[in-house]
Amino acid sequence: MNSGPLITGPMGTVGPTTTSAERLAELIGADTLHAPMYASLASGIQGLVRDGRLGVGVRLPAERELAAALGVSRVTVSAAYGRLREAGWADARQGSGTWTQLPATSGVVAAWVPGGERDGTLDLSYAAPPGPPEVADAYAQALTELPRHLGGHGYTPLGLLALRTRIADRYTARGLPTTPEQVLVTCGAGGAVSAALRAVLDAGDRLVVEHPVWPNALDVARELRARLVPVSRDLDSGSGFVTAVHRAARQTSARALYVVPDFSNPTGATLSEGDRRSLVISMQQQEVTVVADEALADLALDDQESLTPLAAHGRPGTVLSAGSLSKAVWAGVRIGWLRAEPDVIARTAAAASRDHGALSLVDQLAACALLDVLDVVVARRRVQLRAQRDALVAALGEHLPEWGVTVPPGGQSLWCRLPAGVSSSVLVDTAEQLGLRLATGSRFGAGHAFDDMLRLPFTAPVPDLLRAVELLVAASSACAGRSPSTPRRHLV
Incomplete structure (x- = not known):
């Protein structure tokens, strides 16, 4: 049974089909409950389902067990479960307890993507910012260019060559010489990060992650059954973060590191040029592959000088770089990319093509137009x-x-x-x-x-x-x- 990410340390896991009373009590936090207790408990469980920490279709603990774990009465837990069932967040199954579910009108998808739009909310x-007018212009231009591509089959497993060339040119301009053969076009930065992690991790491998961390990286780790090694990072971490990553990777024999070098989501932390060099050299020495999520690299707000990509500081193959247009331009443009060595690109392209065939040619043509005016x-x-x-x-x-x-x-x-x-x-x-x-x-x-x-x-x-x-x-x-x-x- 797949029970989610294996987290190194005392934090434990939540499985997709059942959860223990102790684990649920830990997630809720007994000290967060307040009067009326049953309503507060129901709200806490609902919140866990809403943000994905407690999956849909998970069997909740028996009332007596959860009551003991939280230090509340069984009547409180029973009333909380009843409230969840009435609101559509749980369902009682004859002889098998209470299971989580989503209300039909919740607008929640229980994953790290936005829910449906609701009036007044x-x-x-x-x-994600609103889209600029250049998006509409780019798609209009893409449609004018589409007819000259209609004579072909329309599949671009690596991505449109014109688009990969533009992406490679931007890396080169930032101090990382890159050819189109080192670029794979993906479905957003999420597709690039997922492809990179799948390329370097096997089940049970240890993955060092900055902490807090972008939730989708955790979701991919869950699917891959990676063992997470969280390393604290905030705006003031600086070289201390690099030192902590070095120590964590060495002590756990980590296989890979996931990091956002520029304006990390959610903290906004950024690695200096010196810290970038030290981090990459450290991981290189330990044969730890770095997955660098650079989707936010263009969003410096205080007139700072542009920093070089992480991969510029290491040997070829040390760093896999992910980027996209979704943050700087618009999330509705689902074009991202992975920058890596050609052998890695070939492997990940083959795996990606099995998953989704190929990306929309119109979207890629529009991305070409957007990259031309990206600055x-x-x-x-x-x-x-x-x-x-x-x-x-x-x-x-x-x-x-x-x-x-x-x-x-x-x-x-x-x-x-x-x-x-x-x-x-x-x-x-x-x-x-x-x-x-x-x-x-x-x-x-x-x-x-x-x-x-x-x-x-x-x-x-x-x-x-x-x-x-x-x-x-x-x-x-x-x-x-x-x-x-x-x-x-x-x-x-």
């Missing part, structure tokens, strides 16, 4: 994100001054420390009831971690961000035991 559960798009995007970041930081400082907010030098989100005693899971559930959808902090952790943190993307327009702070003020009041009330004044 401000969705900041993902970090213009990125320059405007940086101005927008900088203004939105600063507005969100100012609003949080004024209206939620007890929150710990560190300003990142780039990227798309703030990683906020919540006040003592405030649970991210409870806050997110409360905020959604008020019309604000967010991701829990623990979605970015391996195991039960970061329930005291919250990611706030600043990819939405300023009025929406100010409205989000307004709703967070109300949600925070409700979580503190007070009834949510209409804010005293609007922030817009």
Whole structure:
């Protein structure tokens, strides 16, 4: 039975078909429960299903066992399970207990992708900006160029040569000489990261990951049955992170490292040029393959100098580099790429073609047009994100001054420390009831971690961000035991 990622250390795992009372109690956190206890418990379980930490179709522990693990009465657990069944988040099966499920109208897909749109809900559960006008122009141009490709079969297993050439040229301009043969076009950065991890990991291999970490990397590790070795990283880690990765890789005989060198999601942490060199040399010496997720590399917001790709500091094959247009341009353009040595590209292309055949030729033609104007798009995007970041930081400082907010030098989100005693899971559930959808902090952790943190993307327009702070003020009041009330004044 596939029971999810194997996490080195005391954090444990959650399986896809059953979960123990002790594990569920750890995920919920007994100290986060509040009156009425049954409603708080139901909310906690619902939140775990919503953000993917507890799968759909998982059998919940027996009432008596969970009550003992949480230190509550069996009546409380029974009432919580009943509330989940009434709301459609669980189902009782004759003779086999209570199982998790999704309500038909939840808009949740129980994976790290946005849920469906809902009227009146401000969705900041993902970090993705609106599309610029160049996207429509690019697709119009793609359609004008499509007829000259119709005489062929339309399959491009490696990706359109014109697109791979443009991607290779951008790497070369950044200080990493690259040929089209070293580029594989993928379905977004997620496709590139997945392809890279599949190329280097076997079941049971140890994978060092920055912590907190982009959730999709955890999902791929779950599928591959990798053993996760989390290494703490934040804005102030600097060379300390490199030292910790070196030690973790050496002590665990790790096979690979997953890292976001530029403006890590969610912390915004960036590796300096010196730290990049030290990290790659360290991994090279230990024969650890680095998977570098560089999807956010273009989003420096404070006029910093551009840094070289991680792969520029190591021997060929030491680093596999993933990138995409989804962060700098628009998530609706599902074009990403993997930069690696030709033998790795050939292997991953063969595996990818078995999964999905080939990518849309129209999308690839549009990506060519977008890469031709990418510098213009990125320059405007940086101005927008900088203004939105600063507005969100100012609003949080004024209206939620007890929150710990560190300003990142780039990227798309703030990683906020919540006040003592405030649970991210409870806050997110409360905020959604008020019309604000967010991701829990623990979605970015391996195991039960970061329930005291919250990611706030600043990819939405300023009025929406100010409205989000307004709703967070109300949600925070409700979580503190007070009834949510209409804010005293609007922030817009």
